[in-house]
Amino acid sequence: MKRIFSTLICTCMLMGIVSIPAMAASKSLPDEIKAIAVEYEWEVLKLINIERANVGLQSLSMVSDLQASCDVRAVELETSFSHTRPDGSGCYTTIPKSFPHKGTGENAAKGQTSPEQVVESWMNSSGHRANILNFAAGYMGVGYAEKENTWIQQFAARDTIVDCKVSTDQRSLNAREILEVYLILTTANGYISYMPLSFEAMKEENGNYTPRINAPNLPVFTYRYGPATQSPTPPVQDEDAEEISFIDVRPDAYYASAVNWAVEKKITSGTSDTTFSPDDTCTRAQILTFLWRAVGAPKAEGTNPFTDVSSGHYYYDAALWAYQKGMVNRGKFSAAAPCTRASTVMYLWKNAGSPDVGTVGTFTDVTADADYAKAVSWAVQNGVTSGTSDSIFSPDMTCTRGQIVTFLNRAIK
Numbered sequence: 262m263k264r265i266f267s268t269l270i271c272t273c274m275l276m277g278i279v280s281i282p283a284m285a286a287s288k289s290l291p292d293e294i295k296a297i298a299v300e301y302e303w304e305v306l307k308l309i310n311i312e313r314a315n316v317g318l319q320s321l322s323m324v325s326d327l328q329a330s331c332d333v334r335a336v337e338l339e340t341s342f343s344h345t346r347p348d349g350s351g352c353y354t355t356i357p358k359s360f361p362h363k364g365t366g367e368n369a370a371k372g373q374t375s376p377e378q379v380v381e382s383w384m385n386s387s388g389h390r391a392n393i394l395n396f397a398a399g400y401m402g403v404g405y406a407e408k409e410n411t412w413i414q415q416f417a418a419r420d421t422i423v424d425c426k427v428s429t430d431q432r433s434l435n436a437r438e439i440l441e442v443y444l445i446l447t448t449a450n451g452y453i454s455y456m457p458l459s460f461e462a463m464k465e466e467n468g469n470y471t472p473r474i475n476a477p478n479l480p481v482f483t484y485r486y487g488p489a490t491q492s493p494t495p496p497v498q499d500e501d502a503e504e505i506s507f508i509d510v511r512p513d514a515y516y517a518s519a520v521n522w523a524v525e526k527k528i529t530s531g532t533s534d535t536t537f538s539p540d541d542t543c544t545r546a547q548i549l550t551f552l553w554r555a556v557g558a559p560k561a562e563g564t565n566p567f568t569d570v571s572s573g574h575y576y577y578d579a580a581l582w583a584y585q586k587g588m589v590n591r592g593k594f595s596a597a598a599p600c601t602r603a604s605t606v607m608y609l610w611k612n613a614g615s616p617d618v619g620t621v622g623t624f625t626d627v628t629a630d631a632d633y634a635k636a637v638s639w640a641v642q643n644g645v646t647s648g649t650s651d652s653i654f655s656p657d658m659t660c661t662r663g664q665i666v667t668f669l670n671r672a673i674k
C-alpha cells in the first residue's frame with residue numbers, strides 16, 4: 262500500500278527576496294552530480310542527512326527522475342505556491358510513471374536565501390519535519406528556482422541497494438575533504454543515485470566512520486587528524502613554529518597577523534597544509550570552537566542541552582560551554598548555520614562578561630532595543646570591529662574565516 266507523507270506548505274517571513282546564483286554555484290560539483298543538480302540543491306541533501314543522522318535514520322540519496330520532477334515543481338511554485346499544480350493536477354504527476362516510487366512526500370518553501378535557511382525552516386515545522394525524518398524515505402529530490410527563491414523537496418522509498426561505489430580511493434580524510442566525497446548507489450531495480458558524505462552524517466565507532474545506509478561493500482573512513490572528538494581544523498605547524506605560510510594569505514592582507522596568531526595559539530589552522538581559506542564562510546560551530554579554544558578549551562560540564570549535538574562532534578565541549586555562558590539557547594545548536602556579524606559580537610561581548618558600555622547610536626540598521634545593540638557598542642568602542650560604512654553595521658552579514666580570526670585577535674587580550 263502506498264505510504265503518503267504529510268505535505269504541508271512551508272510558510273516563512275519574507276524580508277525581501279534575494280536571488281541566489283545557484284547555477285553558477287554548481288561549477289564546483291563533479292560532472293555526474295552537476296548533470297542532475299546545482300550546488301545549493303546538493304547542499305540541502307547534505308544538511309538533511311545530518312538532521313536524519315541526529316535521530317539515527319538512514320541517509321537519503323539523489324536520483325535523476327526525482328530531481329527532474331523537482332526542477333519542474335520549483336518553477337511552478339513561482340506562479341502557484343501550492344501542492345496542486347497550475348493545471349489542477351496533483352504534485353506527484355511530475356514524477357515519471359516509469360519511476361517505481363512506493364511512497365511520496367513533498368515539502369515546499371519560498372523566500373529562504375540559502376540551504377541552511379530553508380532546512381531550518383522545514384525542520385521547525387512539524388509537518389515538514391515528519392517528511393524529512395520519515396524512516397521509509399530513501400530518495401530525496403531537491404529543486405530550487407532563483408527568481409522567487411522557491412524550494413521543493415520530494416521524497417520516495419528506495420529499493421534494496423545492491424552496489425555501492427565511492428568517488429575516491431582515499432579513506433583517510435579531513436573534514437573539508439570528506440565533503441567532496443559521494444557514494445554511487447545502484448538498487449535492485451537498476452536505479453542509480455548519489456549520496457553526499459560528511460562526518461556528521463555518518464556512524465562513528467572507535468574512530469571509524471561508515472555511511473548510514475544498508476549496502477554491500479560500505480566504505481569505512483577515518484578522520485585524518487585523530488579521534489572523533491578532535492576538531493576538524495587541527496594545527497598544521499609545530500608549536501615552536503615562528504612563521505606560518507598559506508598560499509591564500511598574502512603578507513599584506515588585513516587578517517595575515519591574526520591568522521598567524523590563531524594558528525600559533527592552536528585556535529584553528531588551515532583547511533589544508535597550504536591553504537587557510539580566509540574567504541570561506543565561518544559557521545556557528547567554528548566561531549564558538551575558536552573562541553572556546555582561545556579561552557583555554559575548558560572541559561564541558563553538565564547535561565547536553567542540544568538535540569543536534571552529540572559527544573562525537575568536534576564542537577561538543579565548545580557548544581556546551583557556549584550554552585553555559587549564555588551565548589546560545591538550548592534545543593537546536595544548528596552547527597552549520599553561517600555566523601553573522603551580530604552573533605559574532607554577541608559571543609565576544611558575552612565572553613567578556615557582557616559589560617554595559619552604553620550604546621552607539623550611529624548605525625541606522627542597529628536599533629537601540631536590538632538584543633545585540635550593547636554588543637555592537639562594545640565591539641566598536643574596543644576596536645574589535647566597526648561598521649561596514651559610517652552609518653551601517655550590517656548585523657546580518659555573514660562572516661568569513663579571515664574576519665573571525667581578526668575579531669578574535671582584537672577581542673582576546
